[in-house]
Amino acid sequence: MLKQIEGSQAVAQAVAACRPEVICxxxxxxxxxxxEALSAMSKKGELGSCEYVxxxxxxxxMSASIGASAAGARSYTATAxxxxxxxVEAVYNASGLGLPIVMTVANRAIGSPINIWNDQTDSMSQRDSGWLQLYATDNQEAADLHVQAFKIAEELSLPVMVCMDGxxxxxxxxxxxxPEAADVDAFLPPYEPRQVLDPAAPISIGAMVxxxxxxxxxxxxxxKQLQALDVIPRVSAEFAEIFGRTSGGLMHHYRTEDAETIIVCLGSVTGTLRDVVDERREQGERIGVLSIVSFRPFPAAAVRAALENATRFIVLEKAFSVGIGGIVSSHCRAAMRGKRFTGATTVSASAPTTL
Known part of the structure; x- marks a missing residue:
C-alpha cells in the first residue's frame, strides 16, 4: 500500500507484517x-499474539531478544x-549462538562529544560482531530490507542489523x-527454529569450550557470513518477484558501466549522489555511483568487479576509524589490491586524503 509516511512508521509497519512473536x-x-509505533500496534491488538516487552x-x-529467539520465537529489536x-556484550552472544534476531540500527553518532545526529560509527563499530549488516538507501528500501532480513536471518541462523540513517x-x-501482510506471508514462511530451548527436550547452548x-x-x-553473499541477492530476487520492485542485494550500481570515476557510499547519501552524477554527466564527465548495501558480509569480489575498469574511485564515509582513517575505503582498497589507480580519495570526518 502506497503511503506518504515517516521512515520510522514505514519500518514499524513492515516489521509488523513479518509477524514477529516477541519484540523487546x-x-x-x-x-x-x-x-513507539510497534508498542501502539501491540496495545491495539494489531500484532496478534506478539508479546511486546x-x-x-x-x-x-538484546538479552531478552536472545532468550526469546533461543526459545523459538521470531524476535525483533531496535537501537541506536x-x-x-x-x-555490545549481548550482541556478540546473539551471533555466537546463531540466533536469527533482526535489529534496526537508526545510525547516530557516538559520543563524546554528545551528538544525536547521523553518522554510521555505531553500526560500524560492530562490523566484527558476527551480525550481517544491510544499509538502506531510502525509506522504501529500509522497509523492504526488514522483510528480507527475517528471511535471510532464519535461513542462515545469523542475526541481521538493518541500518538506516538516523x-x-x-x-x-x-x-x-x-509491504502487505498477504504478500509478506507468501515471501516469508513461518519461522521454524533449528533448535529450541524446551524443558520437555532439554539441551544446552552457549557452553564453555x-x-x-x-x-x-x-x-x-x-x-556462514560468506554463504550470505549468495543468499542476500537470491532473497532480493525472490522479493522482486512477489513485490514487483528491486530492493536490497549486495549493492546498487548507478551509471558505472563506462565511468572513469566511481563514488562509493552507503546509505541515504546515495540519492544525492545520483543527482550529482546526472549533473556531471551532462557536463561530459564519466562518473557513477556504487552504493554498498551489504557491508557484512563485505562483497569484495563484486566491489572489485564494479571498480576495476574505473580510473579512480572516491569513498564517501559516514564513519571514521581513528588511527587508520576511512572504514569503507580500507575495505575497498583491500578488495582492489594489485589494481593501480591514478588516485583513490576518501572523504570523511577529516580532510580528504588522496592516496
Whole structure:
C-alpha cells in the first residue's frame, strides 16, 4: 500500500507484517518512533499474539531478544548509538549462538562529544560482531530490507542489523509502498527454529569450550557470513518477484558501466549522489555511483568487479576509524589490491586524503 509516511512508521509497519512473536525494546533517539509505533500496534491488538516487552535498558533488550529467539520465537529489536554500545556484550552472544534476531540500527553518532545526529560509527563499530549488516538507501528500501532480513536471518541462523540513517531517513516523510501482510506471508514462511530451548527436550547452548573448539566455531561463523553473499541477492530476487520492485542485494550500481570515476557510499547519501552524477554527466564527465548495501558480509569480489575498469574511485564515509582513517575505503582498497589507480580519495570526518 502506497503511503506518504515517516521512515520510522514505514519500518514499524513492515516489521509488523513479518509477524514477529516477541519484540523487546528500549527507546533511544532516533530509533524511538519505530518502537513507539510497534508498542501502539501491540496495545491495539494489531500484532496478534506478539508479546511486546518493555525493558529497562538496551542490554536488557538484546538479552531478552536472545532468550526469546533461543526459545523459538521470531524476535525483533531496535537501537541506536550509545544504546548499541550498551548492548555490545549481548550482541556478540546473539551471533555466537546463531540466533536469527533482526535489529534496526537508526545510525547516530557516538559520543563524546554528545551528538544525536547521523553518522554510521555505531553500526560500524560492530562490523566484527558476527551480525550481517544491510544499509538502506531510502525509506522504501529500509522497509523492504526488514522483510528480507527475517528471511535471510532464519535461513542462515545469523542475526541481521538493518541500518538506516538516523533522522535523515527515520524522521523523513517519503512515499513508501508498505509491504502487505498477504504478500509478506507468501515471501516469508513461518519461522521454524533449528533448535529450541524446551524443558520437555532439554539441551544446552552457549557452553564453555576450549581454544580448539572456539576457533572452529568462529570459522563456521565466518563461513556462514560468506554463504550470505549468495543468499542476500537470491532473497532480493525472490522479493522482486512477489513485490514487483528491486530492493536490497549486495549493492546498487548507478551509471558505472563506462565511468572513469566511481563514488562509493552507503546509505541515504546515495540519492544525492545520483543527482550529482546526472549533473556531471551532462557536463561530459564519466562518473557513477556504487552504493554498498551489504557491508557484512563485505562483497569484495563484486566491489572489485564494479571498480576495476574505473580510473579512480572516491569513498564517501559516514564513519571514521581513528588511527587508520576511512572504514569503507580500507575495505575497498583491500578488495582492489594489485589494481593501480591514478588516485583513490576518501572523504570523511577529516580532510580528504588522496592516496
Amino acid at each position: 525494546a528500549y527507546p533511544i533517539s532516533p530509533q524511538t518512533h519505530i518502537v 518493555n525493558v529497562e535498558s538496551e542490554f536488557s533488550a 548509538s550509545q544504546g548499541l554500545l550498551f548492548m 533522522f535523515i531517513l527515520t524522521h523523513a516523510m517519503e512515499q513508501v509502498d508498505i 576450549g581454544p580448539e573448539a572456539f576457533t572452529e566455531v568462529r570459522y563456521l561463523a565466518h563461513h
